Amino acid sequence: MAKMSYREALTETLHQEMANDENVIVMGEDVVGGTGSPGGPEAIGGVFGVTGGLYGKFGAGRVIDMPISEAGIAGTAAGAALAGKRPVAEIMFADFIGLCMDQLMNQAAKFRYMFGGKATCPMVLRTSYGAGMQAASQHSQSPHPMVTAIPGLKVAMPSTAADAKGLLTTAIRDDDPTIFFEHKALYGLQGEVPEGDYLVPFGKARMVSEGTDCTLVATGRMVSFCEDAANSLAADGISCDILDPRTTSPLDEDAILDSVEKTGRLIVVDETPPRCSFAADVAALAASEVFSSLKAPIKTVTGPHSPVPFAKELENAFLPSPLKIKTVIEQTVKYS
Amino acid sequence: MQLAREELEQAYRQMKTIRDFEDHLHKEIAKGTIGGFTHLYGGQEAIAVGVCENLRDTDYITSTHRGHGHCIAKGCDVKGMMKELYGRADGLCKGKGGSMHVADMDVGMLGANGIVGGGPPLATGAALAAKLDAEGGVALSFGGDGSCNQGPVFESMNIAAILNLPSIYVYENNRYSEHTGSSYVIASESIASRVEGFGIHTVKANGFDFFEVHEVMKELVALAREGKGPCAVEFETTRFYGHFEGDPQNYRGPDEVKNDRENNDCIKIFRSKVTEAGLLSDEDLDKIDNEVGELIEQSAEEAAAAPVPSPEEVTTDVYVSY
Ligand SMILES: Cc1ncc(C[n+]2csc(CCOP(=O)(O)OP(=O)(O)O)c2C)c(N)n1
Numbered sequence: 001m002a003k004m005s006y007r008e009a010l011t012e013t014l015h016q017e018m019a020n021d022e023n024v025i026v027m028g029e030d031v032v033g034g035t036g037s038p039g040g041p042e043a044i045g046g047v048f049g050v051t052g053g054l055y056g057k058f059g060a061g062r063v064i065d066m067p068i069s070e071a072g073i074a075g076t077a078a079g080a081a082l083a084g085k086r087p088v089a090e091i092m093f094a095d096f097i098g099l100c101m102d103q104l105m106n107q108a109a110k111f112r113y114m115f116g117g118k119a120t121c122p123m124v125l126r127t128s129y130g131a132g133m134q135a136a137s138q139h140s141q142s143p144h145p146m147v148t149a150i151p152g153l154k155v156a157m158p159s160t161a162a163d164a165k166g167l168l169t170t171a172i173r174d175d176d177p178t179i180f181f182e183h184k185a186l187y188g189l190q191g192e193v194p195e196g197d198y199l200v201p202f203g204k205a206r207m208v209s210e211g212t213d214c215t216l217v218a219t220g221r222m223v224s225f226c227e228d229a230a231n232s233l234a235a236d237g238i239s240c241d242i243l244d245p246r247t248t249s250p251l252d253e254d255a256i257l258d259s260v261e262k263t264g265r266l267i268v269v270d271e272t273p274p275r276c277s278f279a280a281d282v283a284a285l286a287a288s289e290v291f292s293s294l295k296a297p298i299k300t301v302t303g304p305h306s307p308v309p310f311a312k313e314l315e316n317a318f319l320p321s322p323l324k325i326k327t328v329i330e331q332t333v334k335y336s
Numbered sequence: 337m338q339l340a341r342e343e344l345e346q347a348y349r350q351m352k353t354i355r356d357f358e359d360h361l362h363k364e365i366a367k368g369t370i371g372g373f374t375h376l377y378g379g380q381e382a383i384a385v386g387v388c389e390n391l392r393d394t395d396y397i398t399s400t401h402r403g404h405g406h407c408i409a410k411g412c413d414v415k416g417m418m419k420e421l422y423g424r425a426d427g428l429c430k431g432k433g434g435s436m437h438v439a440d441m442d443v444g445m446l447g448a449n450g451i452v453g454g455g456p457p458l459a460t461g462a463a464l465a466a467k468l469d470a471e472g473g474v475a476l477s478f479g480g481d482g483s484c485n486q487g488p489v490f491e492s493m494n495i496a497a498i499l500n501l502p503s504i505y506v507y508e509n510n511r512y513s514e515h516t517g518s519s520y521v522i523a524s525e526s527i528a529s530r531v532e533g534f535g536i537h538t539v540k541a542n543g544f545d546f547f548e549v550h551e552v553m554k555e556l557v558a559l560a561r562e563g564k565g566p567c568a569v570e571f572e573t574t575r576f577y578g579h580f581e582g583d584p585q586n587y588r589g590p591d592e593v594k595n596d597r598e599n600n601d602c603i604k605i606f607r608s609k610v611t612e613a614g615l616l617s618d619e620d621l622d623k624i625d626n627e628v629g630e631l632i633e634q635s636a637e638e639a640a641a642a643p644v645p646s647p648e649e650v651t652t653d654v655y656v657s658y
Pocket residue numbers: 029068070092096099375401402450451452453479480481482483484510512513514579
């Protein structure tokens with residue numbers, strides 16, 4: 001184990017995987033940083049610092065700065081993947097997936113199926129997501145439900161430094177296209193990370209903490225919000241199962257259903273608007289599969305049906321918080 | 337320089353307002369009072385002002401992530417803008433937009449834009465509306481050098497060309513998109529030469545000189561107004577600050593910004609041109625400096641004291657009705 005940040009865990013993984021397999025290539029805007037500038041390549045090393053040092057080690061052929069052309073970047077990655085490479089493309093902010101959508105939903109996601117199982121598209125599209133930095137409506141979204149809804153795409157959302165490494169390694173070695181969501185408020189998060197080869201399988205949830213009264217399911221930054229909320233109720237004798245699905249596609253349905261059968265209560269926390277969301281999806285799963293185990297209505301804690309606003313006070317009103325989650329846990333446990 | 341005294345004063349006042357607005361933000365952001373992502377326009381003022389002095393309130397512009405200059409030049413209320421950046425309830429966008437989304441429909445300012453390349457398609461649509469209205473209106477998009485590589489920008493210029501729309505595409509080439517040099521990401525000889533390929537009349541000009549910008553734009557806006565179809569311009573310029581506030585700028589040449597501030601400062605160039613030609617005196621200009629300084633100071637004080645939005649506002653204005 002080594003102590004490092006979520007960001008460093010991602011960087012280490014990219015270094016390891018590029019060294020392991022020469023088909024792994026990295027591309028995106030400013031992933032080298034400084035190309036064509038007086039300061040020269042690597043003057044910056046990626047906007048969030050994740051791709052630092054790759055260019056120096058692996059060279060311009062495999063670490064490629066791209067123009068501001070998100071559709072082109074996604075398509076180049078998809079095409080290179082069809083032709084045998086393992087591209088890791090960076091889309092600086094997940095909001096810009098809007099520009100990539102044809103290449104993701106009509107192309108990469110469907111090759112395998114449309115071509116009768118005869119093609120693979122082992123690409124990873126890494127992207128930063130999430131609110132909390134007053135980055136406003138076009139730089140704060142969490143569009144994972146949108147891509148989770150597309151058959152053919154896999155979706156990973158690490159919430160710890162160790163998972164950042166384990167899930168990214170799996171994503172790069174996986175033969176299907178994966179959208180990899182990195183929460184921008186977690187890049188600095190420190191944690192113990194296993195050294196060497198470390199893979200976290202897709203579709204295997206992490207039991208963050210165990211309890212008896214309620215199941216909390218959350219992704220990304222919301223996992224730690226749930227931990228804070230649950231910890232604040234420990235003194236009242238309330239304890240929760242906290243489950244981080246790690247990947248929303250594939251989804252570890254068994255882990256969620258087993259836990260709900262045990263606790264009889266479910267709260268799903270996510271920082272997106274509520275409609276057609278991951279929270280609604282998990283709630284529907286539990287309602288249809290383990291209805292008879294439920295002691296209280298399933299609740300979701302999400303943002304409202306609105307864009308993410310700029311002003312701090314409004315952004316706080318948009319986001320779930322440990323306090324909001326705590327209140328819903330109390331209501332749910334009290335219900336019966 | 338066939339501009340009337342009032343026009344010269346107005347142009348200088350606008351450029352200076354932008355400069356002081358941005359200098360104030362630069363200081364304030366370092367203190368941590370203003371959140372979010374802010375991109376300053378300092379150094380490029382001659383372009384926003386030289387362009388917008390040729391436009392009417394009823395003409396449309398779209399802007400970029402580096403939009404404060406375009407907003408001020410198009411006539412957005414400076415106090416309302418300052419409040420918006422401070423995230424206040426009575427900001428120009430009620431504190432919901434912030435720096436990257438300042439907009440004011442009343443003056444034809446269709447929004448700063450957090451999406452690089454988001455503006456030109458919208459300007460194309462506004463130009464279509466202006467053409468249908470047949471009142472001589474035009475629509476203009478501002479964009480950086482980096483924006484010229486977006487597919488939707490290509491598509492909209494072609495649409496404008498085939499529909500003969502009164503749209504104008506302004507590219508401000510400040511040498512960089514974030515930290516990447518523009519010559520690396522633009523394979524054609526220039527942005528202008530590429531845009532010409534769309535069958536759009538395009539010129540290249542010096543964006544450090546207000547008078548050159550103004551002259552070029554007068555011609556282009558007249559063409560668009562007369563129904564002669566879309567046109568475009570690439571201006572050479574520089575940004576005095578980093579890409580965003582906090583950018584260490586180590587990708588830039590050692591004396592690049594210093595040299596630009598000394599030799600390519602559009603405000604200094606304007607001052608020396610008008611004083612040497614005897615059109616305005618140093619006293620005239622200093623007086624404007626003082627007035628602008630006061631305006632910015634007042635705007636900041638009022639913004640700091642203004643009320644913040646109440647949490648219920650998070651779900652208002654998502655729709656017109658729902
Ligand atoms: C679609 C999209 N991709 C990437 C970004 C991130 N980004 C913000 S500004 C910028 C550089 C823009 O460069 P340019 O168009 O030259 O404008 P400048 O910043 O120089 O004014 C980038 C890559 C974005 N906001 N939108």
